[in-house]
Amino acid sequence: MNGLFDLPSDLQNSYWGLIALHLREAMIPVLAGLLVALPIAQLCVRLRWLYPPVLWVTTVLYAIPSLAFFVVLIDYTGLSETTVMIPLAVYSLVVFVPAIVDGVRSVPRETLDAATAMGFGPVRRYVQVQLPIAAPAIIAGLRVASVSSISLVSVGMLIGNQGALGNLLNSGMIYNQPRLIWLSVVGTAVLAIVVDAVLIGLRILVTPWMPRGTRKNARPIALKDAAR
Amino acid sequence: MIRIDSVTKRYPDGTVAVDRLSLEIPDRSITVLVGPSGCGKTTTLRMINRMVEPSEGRILLDGVDIMQQPVNTLRRSMGYVIQNAGLFQHRTIVDNIATVPRMLGWGKDVARSRARELMERVGLDASLAKRYPYQLSGGQQQRVGVARALAADPPVLLMDEPFSAVDPVVRKGLQDELLRIQEELGKTIVFVTHDIDEAVKLGTMVAVMRTGGRLAQFAPPAELLSNPADDFVEDFLGADRGIRRLSFFPSAGLELLTTPIVAVDATAEQIAARGSADVPYLLVTDLDGRPLGWSEPRDLTAGQIEPERLLPYGRPFVAERDSLRAALDGAVLSPTGWAVAVDGEGRAAGVVSQQTIGEAIRGAHAAAPVDAKAGR
Numbered sequence: 001m002n003g004l005f006d007l008p009s010d011l012q013n014s015y016w017g018l019i020a021l022h023l024r025e026a027m028i029p030v031l032a033g034l035l036v037a038l039p040i041a042q043l044c045v046r047l048r049w050l051y052p053p054v055l056w057v058t059t060v061l062y063a064i065p066s067l068a069f070f071v072v073l074i075d076y077t078g079l080s081e082t083t084v085m086i087p088l089a090v091y092s093l094v095v096f097v098p099a100i101v102d103g104v105r106s107v108p109r110e111t112l113d114a115a116t117a118m119g120f121g122p123v124r125r126y127v128q129v130q131l132p133i134a135a136p137a138i139i140a141g142l143r144v145a146s147v148s149s150i151s152l153v154s155v156g157m158l159i160g161n162q163g164a165l166g167n168l169l170n171s172g173m174i175y176n177q178p179r180l181i182w183l184s185v186v187g188t189a190v191l192a193i194v195v196d197a198v199l200i201g202l203r204i205l206v207t208p209w210m211p212r213g214t215r216k217n218a219r220p221i222a223l224k225d226a227a228r
Numbered sequence: 229m230i231r232i233d234s235v236t237k238r239y240p241d242g243t244v245a246v247d248r249l250s251l252e253i254p255d256r257s258i259t260v261l262v263g264p265s266g267c268g269k270t271t272t273l274r275m276i277n278r279m280v281e282p283s284e285g286r287i288l289l290d291g292v293d294i295m296q297q298p299v300n301t302l303r304r305s306m307g308y309v310i311q312n313a314g315l316f317q318h319r320t321i322v323d324n325i326a327t328v329p330r331m332l333g334w335g336k337d338v339a340r341s342r343a344r345e346l347m348e349r350v351g352l353d354a355s356l357a358k359r360y361p362y363q364l365s366g367g368q369q370q371r372v373g374v375a376r377a378l379a380a381d382p383p384v385l386l387m388d389e390p391f392s393a394v395d396p397v398v399r400k401g402l403q404d405e406l407l408r409i410q411e412e413l414g415k416t417i418v419f420v421t422h423d424i425d426e427a428v429k430l431g432t433m434v435a436v437m438r439t440g441g442r443l444a445q446f447a448p449p450a451e452l453l454s455n456p457a458d459d460f461v462e463d464f465l466g467a468d469r470g471i472r473r474l475s476f477f478p479s480a481g482l483e484l485l486t487t488p489i490v491a492v493d494a495t496a497e498q499i500a501a502r503g504s505a506d507v508p509y510l511l512v513t514d515l516d517g518r519p520l521g522w523s524e525p526r527d528l529t530a531g532q533i534e535p536e537r538l539l540p541y542g543r544p545f546v547a548e549r550d551s552l553r554a555a556l557d558g559a560v561l562s563p564t565g566w567a568v569a570v571d572g573e574g575r576a577a578g579v580v581s582q583q584t585i586g587e588a589i590r591g592a593h594a595a596a597p598v599d600a601k602a603g604r
Contacts, residue, residue, distance in 0.1 A: 114313075117277055117303055119299075119331060207318070
């Protein structure tokens with residue numbers, strides 16, 4: 001237990017193993033949240049009156065501490081990864097729903113009219129026109145949700161070492177080893193930065209159609225402005 | 229043929245956008261719907277491809293009620309062009325144009341080569357094929373919009389103020405291009421605009437609509453300008469409809485004088501011989517015959533003519549090709565009151581006075597061929 005990355009054996013994992021675990025526990029909820037948010041957001045776009053109450057509900061859910069979620073969930077899913085991941089997925093909705101709604105709404109009126117006039121049905125129009133144009137806004141949401149999820153995973157430590165890199169915080173205190181705490185904090189931060197960078201790369205890859213220099217805003221420009 | 233049969237569009241709140249409108253839109257020609265905002269012209273257009281459904285009445289396409297076809301099949305058989313083009317910003321130019329062919333099940337390569345063919349037809353450089361809409365100017369985007377509408381070779385083209393958002397110079401280019409394409413393809417085009425000049429320029433038939441969605445007059449543009457149906461139409465045509473009507477009279481019959489023209493290297497005898505009591509001015513041309521400017525004969529000294537000291541000659545009109553309106557415009561712009569006619573290469577073909585043009589206008593009005601559509 002003297003190398004920089006050596007860990008106490010009770011963690012039953014190498015440092016790299018913990019990182020992989022951390023990544024899984026953080027990203028699965030984000031992806032699940034995205035999948036749930038897509039239909040909810042589409043409903044909010046279609047039924048305008050639904051958007052404010054939905055936004056309100058996601059905000060309230062976000063305000064519930066994860067510990068409270070754990071207390072309820074342990075009865076059903078036990079001291080498992082799932083118990084950690086469910087609240088994380090729920091939290092991501094507060095980011096995804098508005099990101100997708102704003103993204104889909106930012107598609108210019110003329111573009112939608114043109115699609116309809118060319119004989120796009122509602123589903124085809126959503127998948128082939130609205131979603132791709134909303135992609136930058138969705139990926140911007142994905143970045144926020146991912147970073148937040150990566151930082152929140154650590155709290156899983158409280159229910160029996162389900163906090164991946166977070167578990168090191170506990171071990172560091174028990175064994176009085178600041179090195180473990182540093183490994184946890186720096187590891188989590190680096191992981192968040194790397195994931196964010198990967199998502200930026202993803203956005204550049206999937207949106208070659210965005211004007212240079214406006215990518216930072218992650219907002220599709222209105223065609224109207226480009227035409228003038 | 230598209231037949232609009234006493235169609236009314238009433239919205240749930242009681243507003244009537246279109247009121248018992250009946251129109252017969254002839255095949256293979258441009259029919260323009262024109263009127264002030266709120267006259268229901270766009271609503272009418274949108275009812276043809278069922279983006280708006282009529283409350284009463286029927287629209288027949290080649291004798292068949294458009295409600296009988298599946299809506300998306302109907303729409304794919306009609307090209308649609310809108311203001312600001314409405315391009316898919318996430319697709320390349322070539323893929324934008326290939327949209328409808330792809331939906332109709334064409335192979336990717338076939339659809340793309342068709343798209344490239346259309347780019348050429350609407351005057352877009354092939355190098356733009358792989359670009360994205362944001363990389364194009366407004367005028368270029370609008371051309372892509374036209375190409376996209378034509379991609380699947382639909383018999384009908386619906387155009388909703390397509391050129392309103394571009395600057396006047398680009399707009400004129402797009403209008404000329406549309407007329408050229410129409411000459412080649414002969415589509416049935418329904419064109420909506422609020423610009424009466426655009427309507428007169430493009431329309432084979434023009435439907436003037438008034439606020440409340442009623443038809444004020446449906447006529448060829450020359451007839452519209454000579455016989456407006458009522459005060460509303462007359463008002464809408466503007467104060468200078470008499471002048472604009474001249475666009476429909478050719479300048480071909482004008483008698484051009486060639487005597488008062490001298491080259492810049494004219495001799496003293498030539499200058500003396502060409503001047504006359506009838507024509508107080510001489511038009512000086514360069515050695516190729518292109519006009520340089522006017523001068524009074526006594527101000528010209530053989531061998532010492534300085535082009536920069538001549539009077540400007542306004543805007544010349546092309547003899548035979550331009551209309552009486554262009555000729556009159558040339559005469560009005562010229563400080564001497566004489567218009568300069570040039571040939572296709574810009575060489576002076578003759579000069580004509582305001583008075584002669586005035587006589588030609590009176591003659592043309594007397595003959596009044598209302599369906600003549602020369603020289604616009």
